[in-house]
Amino acid sequence: MAKMNMRDALREALHEEMARDETIFVMGEDVIAHGGPYAITRGIAEKFPGRIRQTPISEAGIVGTAVGAALCGMRPVAEIMYVDFITCAMDEVVNQMAKVRYMFGGQTDVPVVLRLPSGTARLIAAQHSQCLESWFMHIPGLQVVVPSTPYDAKGLMKTALRGKDPVIFIEY
Secondary structure, eight states: OOOOOHHHHHHHHHHHHHHHOTTEEEEETTTTTTSTTTTTTTTHHHHSTTSEEEOOSOHHHHHHHHHHHHHTTOEEEEEOSSGGGGGGGHIIIIIIITTHHHHTTTOOOOOOEEEEEOSOOTTOOGGGOOOOHHHHHTSTTOEEEOOOSHHHHHHHHHHHHHSSSOEEEEEO
């Protein structure tokens, strides 16, 4: 893998997997116009028209839609602008996404990847800077990923996109 930063590694993984699997699509706030808050989805609208969806500011709506799409055979990648805002969708994460496979006796998969930028960054407020991975690690049914290098980020994103389980993908 060429030397790259975390953003480029995640962008490359998304592009490669979307080229490989037509059921993968991206959704979230500002994912088309700005490529999301950190430009990770930049270029997807041009390369994969119709497979990226701009959403309103409704984290519960984003996660609920992603779970529904996964139950219908799609592989959604849902971006929540900052990890802090996932608290607005905890019912969908904890009581739906994490449990649906068990509620249906293992007869269905929920291949949702929730991308959650986390940690501190320049010019963002305290409600954009929390580290909530320990919460998710205690929820049965979720896989939690926190890559520390671009190499890990690319490989773990590709693995998450090929899996059957819901993945909380926390990006620093």
